Amino acid sequence: MLIFQKEADLKRHLQMVRDDGKTLGFVPTMGALHKGHLALIDATITQGDYVICSIFVNPVQFNDASDLAYYPRPVEEDIAMLEQAGCDVLLMPSVEEVYPDGLKVGKYYDLGYLETLLEGASRPGHFQGVARVVDRLLDMVQPDNMYIGQKDYQQCMVLKELVKLTGRKVTLHIVATTREADGLAMSSRNRRLTESQRAIAGLVYQCLVSIQAKKGIQDFAIVEKECRELLEQKGLRVDYIQLADAEDLTLLKQYDDHRKVVCLMAVFVGDIRLIDNLIL
Numbered sequence: 331m332l333i334f335q336k337e338a339d340l341k342r343h344l345q346m347v348r349d350d351g352k353t354l355g356f357v358p359t360m361g362a363l364h365k366g367h368l369a370l371i372d373a374t375i376t377q378g379d380y381v382i383c384s385i386f387v388n389p390v391q392f393n394d395a396s397d398l399a400y401y402p403r404p405v406e407e408d409i410a411m412l413e414q415a416g417c418d419v420l421l422m423p424s425v426e427e428v429y430p431d432g433l434k435v436g437k438y439y440d441l442g443y444l445e446t447l448l449e450g451a452s453r454p455g456h457f458q459g460v461a462r463v464v465d466r467l468l469d470m471v472q473p474d475n476m477y478i479g480q481k482d483y484q485q486c487m488v489l490k491e492l493v494k495l496t497g498r499k500v501t502l503h504i505v506a507t508t509r510e511a512d513g514l515a516m517s518s519r520n521r522r523l524t525e526s527q528r529a530i531a532g533l534v535y536q537c538l539v540s541i542q543a544k545k546g547i548q549d550f551a552i553v554e555k556e557c558r559e560l561l562e563q564k565g566l567r568v569d570y571i572q573l574a575d576a577e578d579l580t581l582l583k584q585y586d587d588h589r590k591v592v593c594l595m596a597v598f599v600g601d602i603r604l605i606d607n608l609i610l
C-alpha cells in the first residue's frame with residue numbers, strides 16, 4: 331500500500347492509475363478503523379476499483395472541542411488493517427494540506443433543511459464541515475465511485491446533495507451497517523465506552539428492532555415512550571428517536587405503510603454520543 335500526504339504526489343500517482351484504465355474507488359474516513367470501515371473497502375474491491383482510503387480527522391466538522399481532542403488516532407493499527415484488507419493507497423493529509431487557506435475561509439453549501447434537523451440540530455455546523463471536507467477530498471482524489479456507510483444515514487443524504495450541488499461525476503455507494511454481536515453499530519467512538527457502558531450500548535439497536543417489530547401493531551408514540559423509558563432507566567440519555575421518510579428525510583410522527591420509513595436514533599452513553607438507524 332502506498333501512503334501519500336501531499337495532494338500533488340497523490341494526483342501524479344492516480345493519473346498513472348487512470349491511464350492504466352482502472353476505475354478509482356474512494357473511502358473517506360477519520361481513522362480508528364473497525365470492521366465497518368473494512369466493509370467499505372471490501373465493497374470497493376468487489377466493484378473492481380483501485381482502492382483509495384483517506385484518514386483525516388476533520389477539525390471543521392466537530393462542534394465539540396473535547397470530542398475532537400479525544401477522537402482516537404491509532405495510526406499504526408489503521409495502516410496495518412488497510413494493508414491486510416487490500417487497500418491500494420492511503421491518503422493521510424495534514425490539516426494545512428486540506429485547508430491551505432486556513433480553517434476559517436470556506437464555501438457555504440446550500441444543504442437545505444437536511445442541515446438543520448436531527449444531527450444538524452444537535453451539532454450546528456457539522457454538515458457544512460462534512461460537505462467541505464468531502465468536497466476537498468473529492469478534488470484531491472477525483473474518484474469514479476465513493477463508498478459511504480448507512481450508519482451515518484443523514485450524512486449519506488448530505489453527500490448525495492453535495493454531489494448534486496457540485497455536479498461531480500462520482501457515483502455514491504451506500505454500504506449496510508456492520509454491527510457487533512449484540513447489534514451495536516460499530517463506531518470509532520465505541521472504543522471510548524467503559525466496560526459497563528459497552529454492556530448497555532446494544533440497547534440502542536434493540537430499541538430500533540422493537541420499533542421495527544411494532545410497526546403496524548402499535549402507535550409509534552407509545553413505542554417511542556417505552557424505548558425512552560427503557561434507555562433512561564439504564565442511565566442512557568436520549569437525544570432523539572425519530573421516524574422519517576427514508577428517501578428525503580421528511581420527519582414523520584407515525585408509521586406510514588405508504589412510504590419507505592427509516593427510524594433514526596441518537597443516544598448519549600455517558601458523554602459519548604451514539605447514532606444508529608434502521609429502515610423499517
Ligand code: AMP
Binds near residue numbers: 365
Ligand atoms: P468515520 O471514520 O466515522 O468518519 O466513517 C467513515 C465512513 O465509514 C463513513 O462513510 C461511515 O458511514 C462509515 N462507517 C462508520 N461506521 C460504520 C459501520 N458500522 N458500518 C458501515 N459503515 C460505517
